[in-house]
Amino acid sequence: MHAETMRSANAMDTGLIDVHAHLLPGFYVQEATAAGHAHPDGVGDWPAWSVQTHLDLMDRNGIRTAMLSMSSPGVHFGDDAAARTLARSVNDYTAQLVHDHPGRFGSFASLPLPDVDGSLAEIDHAFDELRADGVALLTNARGVYLGDPRLEPVFAELDRRRAVVFLHPTSPPGWEQTTLGRPRPMIEYLFDTTRTVTDMLMAGVLARHPNLKVIVPHCGGALPVLADRIEEFRHLFLPEGTGSAPGALEQLRALYYDLAGTAFPRQAPALLQLADPGRVLFGSDYCWTPPALADAHIAAVDAAEPPAPGTTWRTLTTANAQRLLANAAQ
Template structure:
């Protein structure tokens, strides 16, 4: 199997984090049966088995803010230092999307400075919302201004929406609620003008964009109807969405990626495994489906295409 894949959607789950999140009440995170098992070695085994050179590690839901600002700052720092240590111990194999203690803006600005200046972070991971604060909220603008100044890669990841107790109907939230919360926060970023005010960020949307590809024209139409012209961003909704990157984590084929390619060009698509929240047998099957699918670019494979796209975002990544 040819190697070279760069996995932009890969999760670590250190024991100290699981213990702290469980103590905060997350025994069944986002309605799942429990916490998956994860270790550095099993992650490397999955990578080697599937020809993944580099995995950009991030924390998934419920993130590092478990209810207390000070505790969130401490947990973010511990997670980010731990991940940076992994990248040093395994050169070329891991990257670091750092966690921020949002919605604590001051703590997040402090962590951004530490992460990029001291840990050589590859980017930041932001949940679709933290404690009901979605990403278009104007209170977060200082954070986006700093990420824009640093030309940061911003990896989005869903969490349970604010209304999950009613909307999830008792089912695990990653099934569909993650998909709609991704669309919700991306729409918020677009409508609030965050992406046009801060154009130097490189934003990665997970899971093939969630519901965004099929909603793009609808969002565009409503933006024209309901945003006064003086408040309308310089780019329309479709143009903004076409400037983002999208990963292939989850069941990308046979329907998700073809829908995505109706919105963006193939130069905007990245590979993602979603391990360890996607169990190894499923991750293996998803990667096999990607390998079996025809690339939209003649003379390339999905492996070579997504790797080339990732290397534009992360020059020097990969072995």
């Protein structure tokens, strides 16, 4: 561990690995605002973020490593060329942070989806040049959901690389009607997460690409309570010739899930009715979750009933992340 980021005396012994952590460099905020995102996803102003304030939050909460990714609205604001340039700038910037703070940060690279050719080029750059730990994909890319056949070349390449794929929600098409004037992250994020994972499952993306290591955020959204319904409808409307694919419950159980947000007292116990405990990960959702609220969420994780005898949520999620992110979790 780097000396400048030594954990504070009151930090827990088990250093968490935060798979759901966001950076927000000034050049990105400036470009996103110029593109019309002055109030991203209807939440008000952009949150404040700096490397030091992020490290401060990590130190006081015993977070060893934060896997940095861009949140919604992503890097594509309508122009493919501009999206390619912004994705490259964000990924290069993040890689420099990882280099400058060894062991404290990892990187999930941004892709300029729905631009497939640009995304394939950025996958090569991110993995081969920057040594990224995975990629971050929004639940829809300008209305294109992740089961869309146009994205098949991207998933084929990520599968070939056995990549970690971190999903992050964004506003759905038609949010103007569905949100009823309320902030989109409140429930639309959870529904869009559920929608895109269901789309990947029904379209056969998960079955065709079993080497993908997909992280689903926010305790899986509504998936834990809808999984049986999805399984039933999958049997009713199963496309001819796909009967050999694993069942929906089996495919969902093979995914990873993070605890970002209000995991306790209700969401995490519901998640364990669906998810393999060996695939549950910690997430803070900082900096989009304000510092005081992030502190409270982490305290709730530490106070929650242990997931199994002889473990804590810290030890469980840290061991799981170490297996998933061996290079970043050293």
